[in-house]
Amino acid sequence: MDPGAPLRCVRDDVADGATARQIAMIAAFFERLNETQGLNFSVFYDAFDRSRFLTGLWTTSYICVVAILASLLLGLLGVWVAGSGSRLGRLLVRAYVQFFRNTPPLVQLSFFYFAVGGLLPTVSDGFGGQSPLVSGTGWAIIALSLFAGAFNVEIFRAGIEAVPSTTVEAAESLGYTRLQLYIHVVLPLAFRICLPALNNNLVNLVKTTTLAYAIGVPELLYAASQIWSESFNVREMMNVLLVTYVLLVAVLVFVMGRWERAMRIPGYST
Amino acid sequence: MASRHQLGEPVVVVAGVEKSFGSFKVLKDVGLIVRRGETVCIIGPSGSGKSTLLRCINGLVPISKGSITVAGREVNDPRLDKLSLRRDVGIVFQQYNLFPHKSALQNVMMAPIHVLKQDKAEVEERARRLLAKVGLSDKLASYPGELSGGQQQRVAIARSLAMNPKVMLFDEVTAALDPETKKEVLVTIQDLAAEGMTCILVTHEMGFAREVADHVYFTDGGLIVEHGPPAELFGAPREERTKAFLDKVL
Numbered sequence: 001m002d003p004g005a006p007l008r009c010v011r012d013d014v015a016d017g018a019t020a021r022q023i024a025m026i027a028a029f030f031e032r033l034n035e036t037q038g039l040n041f042s043v044f045y046d047a048f049d050r051s052r053f054l055t056g057l058w059t060t061s062y063i064c065v066v067a068i069l070a071s072l073l074l075g076l077l078g079v080w081v082a083g084s085g086s087r088l089g090r091l092l093v094r095a096y097v098q099f100f101r102n103t104p105p106l107v108q109l110s111f112f113y114f115a116v117g118g119l120l121p122t123v124s125d126g127f128g129g130q131s132p133l134v135s136g137t138g139w140a141i142i143a144l145s146l147f148a149g150a151f152n153v154e155i156f157r158a159g160i161e162a163v164p165s166t167t168v169e170a171a172e173s174l175g176y177t178r179l180q181l182y183i184h185v186v187l188p189l190a191f192r193i194c195l196p197a198l199n200n201n202l203v204n205l206v207k208t209t210t211l212a213y214a215i216g217v218p219e220l221l222y223a224a225s226q227i228w229s230e231s232f233n234v235r236e237m238m239n240v241l242l243v244t245y246v247l248l249v250a251v252l253v254f255v256m257g258r259w260e261r262a263m264r265i266p267g268y269s270t
Numbered sequence: 271m272a273s274r275h276q277l278g279e280p281v282v283v284v285a286g287v288e289k290s291f292g293s294f295k296v297l298k299d300v301g302l303i304v305r306r307g308e309t310v311c312i313i314g315p316s317g318s319g320k321s322t323l324l325r326c327i328n329g330l331v332p333i334s335k336g337s338i339t340v341a342g343r344e345v346n347d348p349r350l351d352k353l354s355l356r357r358d359v360g361i362v363f364q365q366y367n368l369f370p371h372k373s374a375l376q377n378v379m380m381a382p383i384h385v386l387k388q389d390k391a392e393v394e395e396r397a398r399r400l401l402a403k404v405g406l407s408d409k410l411a412s413y414p415g416e417l418s419g420g421q422q423q424r425v426a427i428a429r430s431l432a433m434n435p436k437v438m439l440f441d442e443v444t445a446a447l448d449p450e451t452k453k454e455v456l457v458t459i460q461d462l463a464a465e466g467m468t469c470i471l472v473t474h475e476m477g478f479a480r481e482v483a484d485h486v487y488f489t490d491g492g493l494i495v496e497h498g499p500p501a502e503l504f505g506a507p508r509e510e511r512t513k514a515f516l517d518k519v520l
């Protein structure tokens with residue numbers, strides 16, 4: 001991933017016409033606010049601070065999207081293995097869920113970054129230096145996916161158990177194999193049942209991405225702390241940070257809400 | 271009334287079947303034969319193992335002892351291809367058990383497409399025909415939650431028929447319905463039987479059994495107490511237990 005890439009697009013957008021004028025007006029307003037009231041929202045008028053903050057926003061969004069998708073996949077894989085006949089598989093999934101559910105995510109993150117990351121070989125970065133095989137962002141994604149995935153296994157399991165056994169029986173007597181049964185009957189119903197719980201977990205995941213700060217991933221909190229330690233505007237940046245997370249979670253909740261409505265079944269209540 | 275149909279070879283043969291759940295013996299030495307085109311009703315008090323017997327026939331419940339063959343296949347042979355068995359045996363449940371997230375038409379189309387891998391356009395045409403046959407042409411796009419119990423049950427019958435089964439099992443399919451909707455389902459089954467579909471019904475509808483069945487089995491306590499043509503079994507039961515049961519329900 002190149003966190004710098006999207007910024008260039010943002011600047012390109014900024015460069016054209018009406019948007020540029022609006023941005024300039026907003027910048028002028030915040031610059032004046034700083035001069036007259038001493039409220040320093042540097043991210044709105046200082047190009048350097050803004051680009052740092054947007055890089056953080058992009059990194060956080062990137063970690064969120066990849067970790068959400070990976071954790072959903074892990075959850076599905078987990079219930080699939082746990083539900084298959086294999087005793088070993090069941091045991092492994094149980095161990096995974098227990099481990100990642102019962103240890104603090106910050107410790108997990110540190111474990112992956114410092115303990116596991118330290119064991120991996122480094123690769124040449126093409127400029128004569130050596131860089132780690134997996135970046136801090138990479139480890140954050142891996143650790144957070146595993147963390148949220150453990151909860152997703154439990155959430156999906158609850159959803160699957162809530163699918164009436166009689167519905168499963170009906171599919172079995174129509175000759176469905178276990179895979180077909182899962183794909184066409186059990187998962188579509190289980191998904192609808194567990195969506196509220198899934199929503200909660202994914203919102204939590206978005207908020208937990210701030211822990212990546214601890215291993216130096218340039219996400220939102222990290223970017224904000226860099227800005228406030230140079231511009232001495234801790235109070236302002238805290239507010240910006242909180243509002244940004246509210247908006248970020250609102251986007252997720254909106255998407256999940258749309259999904260939930262799209263999956264609503266006429267005449268069926270769970 | 272075997273003369274009503276040109277009866278063919280045996281489709282379902284149950285011999286010496288026993289089934290225990292833990293230490294509780296639900297079926298003790300049960301035997302019956304159902305020939306092609308025949309309609310057989312199984313009656314008896316609750317808990318006599320009627321539904322369990324049906325579930326054993328399509329392999330949903332494994333038997334403890336004895337043998338069940340469907341179209342010449344031993345149901346409890348571990349090497350048996352369960353899919354091919356279930357293709358031949360349709361079952362309709364008391365609680366309909368439709369797929370709630372699919373429309374009536376999709377419910378009927380799903381298994382032939384997913385399980386039999388048949389051509390979608392062909393399946394859809396057949397599904398429309400089957401739903402028309404059970405009188406639901408105007409409900410193709412409705413979801414199960416939007417249908418009455420009787421309508422759902424007729425969709426369930428169409429769903430089973432879409433697999434072109436050799437035998438249809440009906441497990442107390444009208445038990446959850448009110449008298450009005452009950453009738454529409456019973457008429458559907460009666461039409462099927464008249465067309466020569468092999469049917470095994472577990473039922474509490476004595477009037478229906480008497481009218482439609484070619485052969486009636488009375489079960490009690492995991493045993494087949496008595497069986498015979500409906501006129502005989504209902505008109506002149508030989509066993510005391512049959513008499514006592516019929517006195518209570520008729």
